Amino acid sequence: MRLSSSAKVTLRVFAGLVMAxxxxxxxxxxxxxxxxxxxxAFPITEFTTRWWEAAFHNEGVREALWTSLRVATVATVIALLLGSMIAFALSRYDFFGKNTVNLLVVLPIALPGIxxxxxxxxxxxxxxxxxGIGLGLFSVIVGHATFCIVMVFNNVQARLGRMNKGLEEAAMDMGANVVKTFFHVTFPGFRSAFVAGGLLAFALSFDEIVVTTFTAPxxxxxxxxxxxxxxxRPNQAPVVNVIAAVLIIVSMIPVYLSQRMTGDDKK
Amino acid sequence: MAAPTIEPEAESGTAPAPGSTRGGLGDKLSRLLYARPKLRLTALLTLPLAWLGVLYIGSLILLFITAFWTTDTFTSKVIPAFTLENFIEILTVQAYQLTALRTIGIALAVTVLCAVLALPLGFYMAKVASPRMRAVLAIGITLPLWAGYLVKVFSWRITFMSGGPLDWLLAPLGMTGPGYGTTALVITLAYLWFPYMAVPVYSAFRQIPDNLFDASSDLGAKAWSTVRTVAIPLLKPAFIAGSIFTFSLSLGDYIAAQFVGGKTQVIGTVIASNINLNPPLAAAFGTVPIVVVVLYLFLARKSGALKQL
Incomplete structure (x- = not known):
């Protein structure tokens, strides 16, 4: 489209402002x-690394981090298993109620977390x-796995749809059984989508707050x-700030990795 | 066929089932599964459906049933006795009505704000920017999605703090920031969900062929009327798809409201404050966002935008 140069500049400035x-x-x-x-108060007049030290030695933070890692790991494993199973069922078979199952997977993130x-x-x-199964670490994991399934499902299903089924048939014609075919042909075909989905699920679980508030005792x-x-809490705010700063830096790494991984496949 | 002795089964190249000449357990299982697609499907679906269909949907149904129960006012214990009281309460008590309407209003404002920002940005990215700039911006708008929800809420809490950065920035202009309140809440929510609007709008812009714009300007349309009469109608599905996220995510949010919303009450705050004291009322109020989201999805479906998702 022919745009005046002032319009182009305006748009560029606008994009810059959004990024800012x-x-x-x-x-x-x-x-x-x-x-x-x-x-x-702003602007900052005096700088210190005191809060970083305080955050590093904070018991509460360490315990919370450990809990988060455990929850995210188990929830991701469950999501990987269930998400891939549904992805296979939906992309390889035709059956009654297929759309309902599809809706079922998406529902936990389509409905408000609350x-x-x-x-x-x-x-x-x-x-x-x-x-005998009250609120505890288990209920938190159940909640997280429920909305993590869709992350794995989306990634794996998209990949399965593009995969060449002929390869599997060829493997079986050559005498490989279903198990062998799966591990030697099928799985390598969707492995990167599987890993990317797992990373997204992990990141989602690690970040989740609403479902957690209601499922954690x-x-x-x-x-x-x-x-x-x-x-x-005013006296804890600086430590929270440090944790937030660390999270900003650290949380972008899995995304970067996952983007690279899915990006590599497209080549 | 000169088959090597190591792999005798290779000779039965036309074997009806894989591994059919072997007798190991894995092969028996393999043959069984190969011959019965329904068995395979059942094996694949049993566990996920038990989780999502029984545990999750079961929980939603139970929640709905609980909404018709009542609580003992002294012990806060749920009493399973059918009553419409909770629904009558949320429909007639003005505070609840206002909270529901306010939350819907906020969600709509967030959606409009996201759409208004996404249009020029998407246009610039898809049609004006260099490929390199386009790639940078595409990563630029999606990366913060993963920066952590609370972290982003916290960042705006700092920004809007009285005497904080925004006040400092606006001071030379003789203004102050809005402070914690509804305006701050709308801005924060728009910030949180902006990528969900910006990405579909940008991709839809990219799919519009350049020569449509050329044709429009050849026929004498100015840039803005081209955008209004050519681009926006073509982008409608993308806006609707994006709005589903911005709207429903804003509707269910209550954490941001607690930290930047000042005294602003939203649906989520009411649910959260009742969950322990009066679970049936919380459950009844929990149906409000569900009904609103379902209605919204229904309207979106009628417009045909869902097929693009």
């Missing part, structure tokens, strides 16, 4: 983690607690719950 609005607040968090005052959280909270309290803190509980 996206990244300045994040930069601010990193910058503010060195702010010596606890009030968060609904999933309240529903699971209710089930654990009224049905499962009398059976008092005293069980994942890292987001710890941040949530401490954000409004």
């Amino acid at each position: 609005a996206i990244y300045l607040p994040l930069l601010l968090v990193i910058l503010n983690s060195f702010n010596a005052t606890t009030s968060g 609904v999933t959280g309240v529903a699971l909270n209710n089930t654990f309290k009224t049905v499962l607690e009398p059976l 008092p005293g069980t803190e994942t890292l987001p719950i710890w941040i949530f509980n401490n954000m409004a």
Whole structure:
């Protein structure tokens, strides 16, 4: 389209402003983690690394991080298994109720998190607690796995749709059994989508707060719950700020890896 | 066929089932599975359906049933007795009505703000920017998706703090930031969900052939009328697809409201504050976002935008 050069400049400036609005607040968090005052007043007049040290030695943070890692790992494993199974069922078979199953997988992220959280909270309290399975680490994992399944499912299903089924048939014609075919032909074909889906599921679980608030018993803190509980406490705010700064830097790594991995396949 | 002795089964090249000349357990299983697609499908679906169909859907149904129960006002214990009281309460008490309407209003404002920002950005990325710039911006808008939800809420909490960066920035202009409140909440939510709108709008822009724009300007249309009469109608499905995310995510959010919303009450705050004291009321109120989202999806479906998802 023929645009006047002033229109082009305006658009460029606009895009720059949007990017600034996206990244300045994040930069601010990193910058503010060195702010010596606890009030968060701006501009920063005195810098310190005190909060970084405090955060590093904070027991609560360490425990919360450990909880988060355990929850995310188990939830991801469950999601990898269930998500791939559904992806296979939906992309390889035609059956009655296929669309319903598809909807079922997407539902946990399509519905507001609070609904999933309240529903699971209710089930654990009224049905499962009398059976001896009350709210605990297990209920948090159940909640997380439920909405992580779709991450793996989306990735694996998209890949399976593009894979050449003839390769599998060829392997079987050559005498490989179903198991052998799966591990030597099928799995290598969708492995990178599987890993990418797993990374996304892990990142999603690691970051989740709403479902966690409702499925975690008092005293069980994942890292987001710890941040949530401490954000409004003035004397903890600087430590929260440091954790936030670390998360900004660290959380982008899995995404970068996953983008690279899916990017490589396209070549 | 001169088959090597190591692999005798290779001779039965036309074997009806894989591994059919071997007798190991794996092969027996293999033959069984190969011959019965239904068995394979059942094996694949049993576990996932038990999880999603029984545990998850079961929980949603139970939640819905709980909404018709009541609580003992002294012990906060749920009493399973059918009543419409909770629904009557949320439909008639003005505070609940206002909260529901306010939340829907906020979700709509967030959606409009995202769409208004996504249009020129998508246009610039798809039609004006160099390929290199386009790639940078494409990563630029998606990367913060993973920066952590609370981290982003926190970043705006810092930004909007009184005496904080925004106040400092606006001070030379003689203005102050909005402070914590509904405006701050709308901006924060728009920030959180912007990629969900920007990405589909940008990809839809890319799919519009350049010569449509050329034709439009050849016929004398100015840039803005080209955008309005050519681009926007073609982008409608993308806007709707994006709006499903921005709308429903904003509708269910209550954490951002707690940290940047000041005293602003949203549906989520009411549910969260009732979940322990009065679970049936929380459950009843929980049906509000579901009904609104389903209605929204229904309207979106009627417009045909869902097929593009």
